[in-house]
Amino acid sequence: MFLVNFLTNDVIAQTVLVKKYYPQTKKIKEEYSAKINGKDTLKEGLYKFFFEDGIVYQQGNFKNNKLDSIWHVNYPDGKLKTELNYVKGIRNGAYAQFFPSNQIKVFGIYKSGKRDGVFAEFDEDGYLLNEYFYKNDLLNDTSQSYYRNGNMQYRINYKNGIIDGLWESYYDTGALNYKGTKKGAYITDTMWVYYKSGQLERITIYENGKLNGNFFSYYENGIKMTECLYVNGSIEGAFFEYIENGVLSETGPYKNNQKTGYWKAYYPNEKLFSEGDFEKDKYHGLWKVYYPNGVLKQVGDYKNGKSEGKWKFYHDNKNIWEMGEYIDDKKEGKWKIYDKNGILARKEI
Known part of the structure; x- marks a missing residue:
């Protein structure tokens, strides 16, 4: 020593x-x-x-x-x-982290022990990944993230460490994916979502972090996909869903975010496929299902989402095909099966 x-x-x-x-x-x-x-x-x-x-x-x-x-x-x-x-x-001045390859990983400035200004993060190949702006050791202003090809991935505004304001995400092509505003973890106001092609996918309106107002979504060809109304985060009232050519595929009412009431579904040829009632998102009461030519295919009752009571099934020429009873969604007792000409073919127990 x-x-x-x-x-x-x-x-x-x-x-x-x-x-x-x-x-x-x-x-x-x-x-x-x-x-x-x-x-x-x-x-x-x-x-x-x-x-x-x-x-x-x-x-x-x-x-x-x-x-x-x-x-x-x-x-x-x-x-x-x-x-x-x-x-x-106290930490003061330049701060840098390196990969084992000696490539820069993080670079920024400390002032009086706190991060101050831009902190940049890189991957091991030297590509810029993130730029965070700090003030008094808290995220402030606009932070940005990038893909390896240099295109923007995220653009997010912060205030005193909390997301506050602009919130955008992008596809690796540079095309906009999401655009809206956030306050902390919650989306506020209107959010736009786009396909990679740039076509609008959906528009949503938020209040206090919950969906509120008219909701529209679209196929990539621009045809409307769904239309409904949100109230305090729940779907309420009429709901419409369309297939990609614009033909209505399903419609009915919601209550407290659950299918409730009379609903209809359609084939692509606009013929009725099914009709009946829902109660709290479960089939309830009389339901009918049809063939694409409009002929009745089956009819029977549901109770709390399960088949219950007498049911009938038909061939597409309107002749009876099968009939019997359901109890708690299971066939019960004797069932009769008919051929396409309406002649009894067999009985099942």
Whole structure:
């Protein structure tokens, strides 16, 4: 151990080189200069902390027992991992992280211990991934994320660490995907969603984070897909769904976000496919199903979503095909099966 004595104001202070070792291997663990003044031991000057194999893990300078200089933190192989600046024990100035390949990973500025300004993040190939803007260590203003091809991926506005305002996402082609405003985790006002082609996919209106108002969605060819009304996050009233050529495929009412009341569904040829009632999203009461030519295919009752009571099934020439009874969604008792000419073919129990 190296020792230097000097006299200051009649008090003897010692500057010593301190070395500490790993207990098992006895290899160097820490090495630093220190001032010993009475009972106080103050780090002063170069400081090194080592991996157990002797490679430097951290290195920098102390002044009056506080970190004060450029500090380096290394990977186990000795390559630079992090470079940061301290002034009187507080992070101040440039901050950088590196990949093991030496490629920059993160770069930004600290001011009085807090992130300040733009922090940029890169992938290992050097492509810019994210740009975050900090003020007083909190995200503020517009942050942006990028695809590897350089096109925008996200553009998000922050205020004091919370999403507040513009919120956009993009496809890797650069085409807009989502556009709206958010407050924290909640979407506010109108949200537009687009296909990769640029065609509008849907328009939604939010209030206090919940869907409110008219809702429209569209196929990529521009034909309307669905139309309904949201009230406080729930679908209420008439609902319309269309196939890609614009023909109505299903319609009926919602109540508290559940199908309730009389509903109809249609074939692509606009012929009626089915009709009946829902109660709280479950089939209930009399239901009819038709062939594409309009001939009745089946008729029977549901109770709480399950087939219940007498049911009849028909051939597409209107002749009876099958008839019997359901109990709790299971066939019960004797069932009669007829051929297409209406002649009884067999009975099943």
